[in-house]
Structure formats: C-alpha cells, structure tokens
Amino acid sequence: MKNYIKKTTGLLLIGLLAFGLSNTVYAQTTNTKQNLQVDDYNSRYTPQGRKQAGKRGTYTKDTHVWVYTSAFAKRFGMPEEWIDDGLKGAEALAYRLDLDVYGTKCGYFSEVENCRPSTACVVDMYIDDGVDLPWNTEARYGSMYGRKSKAFLRSQYPNDKPAHLYRGAQRGQQYKLGLDSTGIVFGKNDKWRLGAYYILEYDRDIYKNLDYLSGSVICRTFGKERGVKINIDKPVFREDGSVNHKGKRLAHQVKIPNSFMQRIEAYDKTQYEPNSLFNAFKKRLSTTTKSNQSK
Known part of the structure; x- marks a missing residue:
C-alpha cells in the first residue's frame, strides 16, 4: 500500500511538473509570437514601445515632425496622434532640420577657421x-544626398568639365533634379510666395503606388506661415531652354494642414533657432561688445 501511495504521489508530482513546464513553454511561445507580431512605429522607434515589445539593442531616433492620412498610418503602423486627413495631395509629409545636406562651411565673421554646419530645413513628401x-x-x-566629396574636385584640364554642366546645357538653364518647377505659396487665393521647394532627392515608386520627394524649404519662415501649399508646376520652356514662369501651369498641389505648421514652428524654436547663423551672430556680437566694454 505504501509503495502504491509513493508511486501515485510520484506520478502526480511528475504530472504537475510537466503541466507547469508546458504552461511556461506555452506562455513563452505566446509572448514570443506576440513580440514578433509587434513591429509598428512605436515598437521600433520609441523607448516605451520597445520595452513593451521586448526589443533590445540600439535603434534610430526619429527627429521628424510627421503628418499623414489615416490610410498611410494604417499601412505603415504609424501613431494615430499625427493623423490629419486635412492633408491633401500627399499621403504623408515629414519635416526635419538637417545639418548634413550642405556640408560644413568656414570663414564666417571674417575668420577663416570659423566653421559651422550649414542648416537645411527639409520636407519629405509621399505622393x-x-x-x-x-x-x-x-x-x-535621383539624389543629391551623400555626394559630398565631389564638391572638392576641380579638374586642372581646360576641357574636363563635370557632367552636370552638360546635362544643364541639354535641358536648359533651369535644369533641376526630378522636377523643373516647384514652389511654395500661402495666404488667401495663394497670393503670397515663399520661395522654391528645392528637390534634393526623389524615388519614383519607393513603395507600391507611392512616390517620394525630398526638398529643402526656407528655415523658420516656412513654419511661421499658415494656409501653406506646395505647388508642382508643368513648365513652359523658352527657346533657350529656360523656364517661362509666367507660362507655367499647375500640375499638382499639396495642401498642408495648419496643425502641422504649428508643430513645425514649435520644432524650429528648439531645433533650428539654437543652431541658426543669426543666433551665432548674436552670440558673437554680444561677446565682442563685452570685450570692448572691458577694455
């Protein structure tokens, strides 16, 4: 009888251990599957989302200001907080301060060794x-990103010219990357102009049914305006190949929600203004004034 009880108890213990182990394995497998299934924006690029998804290692910090449609958010797993279906003519826009596009320039304030990165304010468009x-x-x-070394090349042979000069001659004086005529307007009836949207990169069909354009805008001034639109025009060329701006026709327009512009303005105050040339000039002027007063 005692042997029977011992055997029964042993079998029960083994059964309980096996049951507990199977539950643990099941739970771990379930959690692993859940973690693998979570692969949206938050789980990739936000600290809290990565912790919840059980992801480790380094990750890329997103420094953009985003706005997009509901369909774009669903397709790419983007946060709901940046959805604004008031965006028209594009599926998404992303704005950033880029200190790498135009490289580092020196010679500011008449000092040959006074160097600083050239600021560029960039809007990416997904259309x-x-x-x-x-x-x-x-x-x-086509892209102008990542081609920094070519700026330092100057051929010493008279007929050895860079290819872009020949391309420019073929397409006219207004040769541009991807699109010939792009600009920014704002105000009632698009009355006011805010410079060009200077294309730095494009990728036609970057995703299925989606084109990508990346272009620079005027820093700080861009974010302060409301009712802003980016125009893509169909150009009319003169005989010499240059664009006749009076004859151009609107081919496409991107209407930007004011809520997005407000967030850009706030972003510029913390990201652009501290790095701006104007701010550097004020600091230098203040230092020079204090130095003169102490003499």
Whole structure:
C-alpha cells in the first residue's frame, strides 16, 4: 500500500511538473509570437514601445515632425496622434532640420577657421503615384544626398568639365533634379510666395503606388506661415531652354494642414533657432561688445 501511495504521489508530482513546464513553454511561445507580431512605429522607434515589445539593442531616433492620412498610418503602423486627413495631395509629409545636406562651411565673421554646419530645413513628401507629375527624367531615382566629396574636385584640364554642366546645357538653364518647377505659396487665393521647394532627392515608386520627394524649404519662415501649399508646376520652356514662369501651369498641389505648421514652428524654436547663423551672430556680437566694454 505504501509503495502504491509513493508511486501515485510520484506520478502526480511528475504530472504537475510537466503541466507547469508546458504552461511556461506555452506562455513563452505566446509572448514570443506576440513580440514578433509587434513591429509598428512605436515598437521600433520609441523607448516605451520597445520595452513593451521586448526589443533590445540600439535603434534610430526619429527627429521628424510627421503628418499623414489615416490610410498611410494604417499601412505603415504609424501613431494615430499625427493623423490629419486635412492633408491633401500627399499621403504623408515629414519635416526635419538637417545639418548634413550642405556640408560644413568656414570663414564666417571674417575668420577663416570659423566653421559651422550649414542648416537645411527639409520636407519629405509621399505622393500617390497615380498623380501625373511632370517628371523631367525617365530615371526612377535621383539624389543629391551623400555626394559630398565631389564638391572638392576641380579638374586642372581646360576641357574636363563635370557632367552636370552638360546635362544643364541639354535641358536648359533651369535644369533641376526630378522636377523643373516647384514652389511654395500661402495666404488667401495663394497670393503670397515663399520661395522654391528645392528637390534634393526623389524615388519614383519607393513603395507600391507611392512616390517620394525630398526638398529643402526656407528655415523658420516656412513654419511661421499658415494656409501653406506646395505647388508642382508643368513648365513652359523658352527657346533657350529656360523656364517661362509666367507660362507655367499647375500640375499638382499639396495642401498642408495648419496643425502641422504649428508643430513645425514649435520644432524650429528648439531645433533650428539654437543652431541658426543669426543666433551665432548674436552670440558673437554680444561677446565682442563685452570685450570692448572691458577694455
């Protein structure tokens, strides 16, 4: 009888251990599957989201200000807080301060060794490829990013010129990357102009049915305006190949929500203004004034 009880007890213990182990394995497997399934924006690029998803290691910090449609947010797993279906003509926009685009320049304030990165304020646009944009090239991709070394090349041979000069001659004086005529307008009836949208990179069909444009805008001034739109025009060329701006026709327009512009203005105050040339000038002027007063 005692042996029977011992055997029964042993079997029960083994059963309980096996049951507990199977539950643990099941729970771990379930959690692993759940973690693998979570692969949206928050789980990739936010500290809290990564912790909840059980992700470790380094990750890329997103420094952009975003706005996008509901469909774009669903497709790419983006946070709901930046959805604004008031955005028209584009699926998404992303704004950032870029200190790398134009490289580092020196010689400020008459000092040859006074160097600082050139600031660029960039707007990336994601546009449905069903829009018939007036591309000036058949190439799917073009970029001015990551080509820093070529700026330091100057051929010592008289007829050895960079290729972009020949391309410019072929397409006219107004040759530009991807699109020939782009600009920014704002105000009632688009009365006021805010300079050009200078294209730095494009990728036609970056995702299925989605084109990508990246271009620079005027820092600080851009974020202060409301009712802003980015125009993409179909250019009319003169005989010499230059663009006749009076004859151009609007091909596509991106209407930017004011809520996005407000967030850009707040972003510029913390990111652009401390790095601006104007701020550097004020600091230098203040230092010079104090130095003169102490003499």
